[in-house]
Amino acid sequence: MKIRKNDNVIVIAGNNRGKTGKVLKVFPQINRVIVEGVNLRKRHTKPNQKSPQGGIVEKEAPIHVSNIMIVDPKTNEATRIGAKIIIDEKTGKKKSARISKSSNEMLG
Numbered sequence: 001m002k003i004r005k006n007d008n009v010i011v012i013a014g015n016n017r018g019k020t021g022k023v024l025k026v027f028p029q030i031n032r033v034i035v036e037g038v039n040l041r042k043r044h045t046k047p048n049q050k051s052p053q054g055g056i057v058e059k060e061a062p063i064h065v066s067n068i069m070i071v072d073p074k075t076n077e078a079t080r081i082g083a084k085i086i087i088d089e090k091t092g093k094k095k096s097a098r099i100s101k102s103s104n105e106m107l108g
Contacts, residue, residue: 001028001065002081002098006108008071010078011038011063020071024060032062039063074103081107 003009003023010020021036041061047054069078080101085094098107 001026001031003033003065003068003070008073009033009035009068010071011035011067012069012078013067014039014063016063027062030062031065033065033068034060034062035068036060070100070107072100072103072105073107074100074105077102079103 003026005023005026007023008020009023011017016038019035019038021038023033024036025034027033037060039061040058043057043059045051045054045057051057070081071077072079082099082101083096084099086097087093088095099105100107
């Protein structure tokens with residue numbers, strides 16, 4: 001999976017199309033991610049020690065990876081991701097870095 005935690009993504013399909021947010025959690029086994037402020041679900045909770053009042057809590061639900069794309073840091077538009085092998089100058093070892101296909105900008 002090419003998407004990682006703390007990536008900025010945009011939703012390209014579904015009810016939340018066009019919304020952007022930061023990836024909070026990644027589930028590579030089921031190809032889903034949780035994006036901040038996207039795919040909100042209401043959960044009815046009973047009163048307990050944490051919340052003595054109880055009530056309705058809004059929580060983000062997982063969304064499928066195919067419905068999101070990484071936001072290009074340069075143009076702030078959706079982009080595909082590629083990989084580039086970079087040789088570390090200090091150690092001389094090869095490292096793989098993620099790059100944006102549209103602007104060749106490195107992704108964190």
